[in-house]
Amino acid sequence: MSELLRTPLFELHRELGAKLVPFAGHELPLHYPDGILAEHRWCRDKAALFDVSHMGQIVVRGADAAAALERLVPGDIRGLAPGRARYTLFTDDAGGILDDLIVTNGGDHLTLVVNAACKSDDIAHLREHLEPVCRVEPLDDRALLALQGPAAATVLARLAPECVALRFMQAAELELAGLRCRVSRTGYTGEDGFEISVPADRAAKVARTLLAAEEVRPAGLGARDSLRLEAGLCLYGHDIDRTTSPVEAGLAWTVGKRRREEGGFPGAARILRELREGPARRLVGLRPEGRAPAREGTEIVVEGAVVGRVTSGGFGPSVGGPIAMGYVAAAHAAPDTPVLVRIRGREEPARIVSLPFVPHRYAR
DSSP states (O other), X not given: OOOOBOOTTHHHHHHTTOEEEXXXXXXXXXXXXXXXXXXXXXXXXXXXXXXXXXXXXXXXXXXXXXXXXXTTOSSOOTTXXXXXXXXXXXXXXXXXXXXEEEEEXXXXXXXXXXXXXXXXXXXXXXXXXXXXXXXXXXXXXXXXXXXXXXXXXXXXHHHOGXXXXXXXXXXXXXXXXXXXXXXXXXXXXXXXXXXXXXXXXXXXXXXXXXXXXXXXXXXXXXXXXXXXXXXXXXXBTTTBSTTOOTTTTTOGGGSOHHHHHHOOSTTHHHHHHHHHHOXXXXXXXXXXXXXXXXXXXXXXXXXXXXXXXXXXXXXETTTXXXXXXXXXXXXXXXXXXXXXEEETTEEEEEEXXXXXXXOOOOOO
């Protein structure tokens, strides 16, 4: 087994008493002494600081960078204005999802944030298809912090008043704690918040400055997962992967209008067909009626037949009960459809519900 990587905030995590666990090849905090439930609720009520430095940060440079990247994703990248960010997907020729990512137009370059487990493959994929026309530059000397929650803007504005002018999916270079950082009004919790790209050797200073605010507490992977599940946000490798298409996953909105008309991206034949005719299965929300959570892999049953499986599931602290996401045959995907979930050998009643479980509170 290869040695786990450590982010620039590793020593700070130990100082704060984090329980550290392996995740995507890194040693990362699962939670701090207050626990996952407290961290989840603090993020919903105040502001939580997450270390997401394990994510891949990549710059793509070149006069035709946007057009080149469009050959790999179904999103409208050429129409992305400077300072704007867009969620999109790397797709394969079969219409499956290789990874999901955020693309930001930095003016003379594009910045990509990709999943940690896919980072090496994504870089190789970009280099194979974009170079030498474009340059693909991994930003291995950068850390990434996520400040999430309703108090995030108030806290960050004390350091960089200009941040309040940013709206959801906008980004800018701002000065924090005497340091130029790339700040994006994005996140993975369903709450308002910011992701802050900072030089790795100064990350601890920025993190300590943010944690000094009374509204801010650290949070780990456990709360990040329960928050994103309540927000109905997909986790790569669980809710989306090479076996799922954007339309099946409820991500049809990522296929830009012009891209629907022109095509020209991997898997376009299948994806455009599913947009016209509908997919054979759909990602749905599930609310088990008992107290037992329906975990990943749980079978979803209608009239004795398995019609789908859970891809993410657990307890929703803000919902006050078990919640899950999973794929079911399209005929059973309508909200309020009654189903059964097989938990520990028993069939428990559940109901299909609309996503998200908790409304998004982005600053639009």
